Amino acid sequence: MAYETFEKVEGIIQGINRGDSCCSMSVSLISDSNIVNVVVSGDTTVIDNVRLRPGMRIAAFYDTNLPVPAVYPPQYQAEIVTSLRRGQQVMLDYFDDSLTSADGSLRLNIGPTTNVVTQNGQQYTCSPENTELLVYYTTTTFSIPAQTTPQKVIVLCQY
Numbered sequence: 427m428a429y430e431t432f433e434k435v436e437g438i439i440q441g442i443n444r445g446d447s448c449c450s451m452s453v454s455l456i457s458d459s460n461i462v463n464v465v466v467s468g469d470t471t472v473i474d475n476v477r478l479r480p481g482m483r484i485a486a487f488y489d490t491n492l493p494v495p496a497v498y499p500p501q502y503q504a505e506i507v508t509s510l511r512r513g514q515q516v517m518l519d520y521f522d523d524s525l526t527s528a529d530g531s532l533r534l535n536i537g538p539t540t541n542v543v544t545q546n547g548q549q550y551t552c553s554p555e556n557t558e559l560l561v562y563y564t565t566t567t568f569s570i571p572a573q574t575t576p577q578k579v580i581v582l583c584q585y
Contacts, residue, residue, distance in 0.1 A: 429487075429518055429558045429582065430528070435462050435502060436485045436510070439478060452501075453478060455486075461499040464488070466507055471545065473508040473560070473580065483510045487518055506560070513564050514577070523555045530571050534561060537575040550581045558582040 437457030445451045450467040464486045466478065478484065488502035495501055508516055519527040525534040534554075536542065542550045560580040566572035 430520065431489055431491045432487045432505065432518055433490050434485050434487050434516070434518065435464065436516075437462060437483070439480050439482045439484060441480060442478060451478075453484075453486075453504075453507075454499075455484070463499055463501040464504045464507070465501060466504050470504045471506045473506065473545075474547065476509045478507070478509075483512075484508065485510055485516045508560070508562075510562075515563055517559075517561045517563075518582075519559065519561075521555065521557065521559050521561075525555055526571055532561070532566070533571045533573045534559075534579070535573055535575045536579070540576050541578045542581065543578070544581055544583055550579075554579055554581050558584075 435455065435457055437455030439453055440456050441454045443452045445465055450465055453464045453466055455462045455464060485508050486504040487506040489505055492503055510516060517527065517532060519529060521527055521534060542554055544550050560582060561576045562578040563574040563576040566574045
């Protein structure tokens with residue numbers, strides 16, 4: 427799957443309602459003082475299979491190529507959902523052979539404590555360069571590009 431058309435919406439879960447079927451739910455987020463609804467279906471990847479709850483801070487990634495209903499508040503079909511800890515950031519992007527993101531905004535310094543895994547949680551034993559990565563981090567340098575030693579890196583393997 428190509429992730430270059432994915433956008434992120436981040437916020438605190440305010441409520442969860444049943445969706446159009448018993449296998450989907452509508453998650454209402456407060457994001458930058460705005461309400462956003464995210465549809466989580468059976469096809470949505472929820473990282474670490476976390477049970478979503480009100481009050482939880484999450485990031486949801488949706489495909490901008492998919493149609494979006496013209497409703498307020500905006501409603502997006504989530505492709506990937508992940509929970510975030512306090513102060514934690516997440517980025518989904520392609521990282522090149524120098525581990526710099528495709529948009530040039532972040533360079534990774536993989537450290538001995540960085541947990542590098544596949545999407546199903548298995549240890550990733552190869553080098554993560556030139557792949558799509560979901561990167562969790564807290565602090566960055568003020569350099570251009572910003573640099574970070576991530577806490578966790580999920581390699582989105584192409585099958």
